[in-house]
Amino acid sequence: MTNRNRLKLLMTASLAVAGLTACTSSSPEAGRPDTAAPSTAASSASASTPVTKSPGKPPERPAAAQGLSLAAAEAFVRYYSDLMNYSSDSGDVSAMLGASDAGCEACKAYADFVKKSNAANGLLTGDYYEHVTEVSExxxxxxxxLGGSAVVTIGKYVSRDKPSASPFTTPATTYTREVALSAQGGSWVMYELRQEAQ
Known part of the structure; x- marks a missing residue:
């Protein structure tokens, strides 16, 4: 069994234990002796704050997403979504891949997509920003x-693989993203992710 196939096993174990140790976006540290108190900004936000639609600098990891606590993991999942939004804007995937485990296949697949189709080159238009509304389990x-899930909403958007390609419209949707995080350099990185329609 490869490490990537273990994601499913980790997610299954996570769900089995979730009844006893579930963690919601409103209280990731509840009953957890190994977590740091979230910052005021992190605890008051119920959705990720998207980066501006500008191919400027990538968002920096917030202080709340540093470390290896469960609260830091929740903040990291939201921050990673912001990195994905920035990559969709700019086509620059270096910051997103820098916050990913080297073996994260889904991370690489997303990076390959937005390198070709992004807002900066005009091949991605509409309401394509992800908004994390809940991080749990x-x-x-x-x-x-660490394993868990996030509820993500995204609006209707249009993408093309190349300028001459027919546009592909994706309707607005809400889905659950299952995530597995690993420790790297004293903080969490995305080990693997996958999404399931709700």
Missing amino acids: LVRGANGR
């Missing part, structure tokens, strides 16, 4: 990784 595995 954050559970530490025996291997030190």
Whole structure:
């Protein structure tokens, strides 16, 4: 079994334990002795704050997303969504991949897509920003990784693979993104992710 196939096993274990150790976006640290108190900004936000639609600088990791607590993991999941939004704007995937494990296949697939189709080159238009509305079920595995899920909403958008291609319209949707995080340099990085329609 490869490490990537273990994501499913980790997610299954996470869901089994979630009844006892579930963590919601309003209280990731509840009953958790190993978590730091969230910052005021992190605890008052119920959705990720999207970066501006400008191919300027990528968003910096917020202080709340630093460290290896469960509260930091929740803030990191929201921050990672902001990195994905920035990559969709600019086509620059370096910051997003820098916050990803080297073996994260879904991260690489997303990066490959937005390198070709992004707002900066005009091949991605509409309401394509992701908004994380909830992060829950954050559970530490025996291997030190952390699993959980996030509820994500996205608006209607249009994408094309190349300028001459027919446009593809994606309707507004809400989905659940299952995530697995691993520790790197004293903070969380995206180990793997996958989405499921709600």
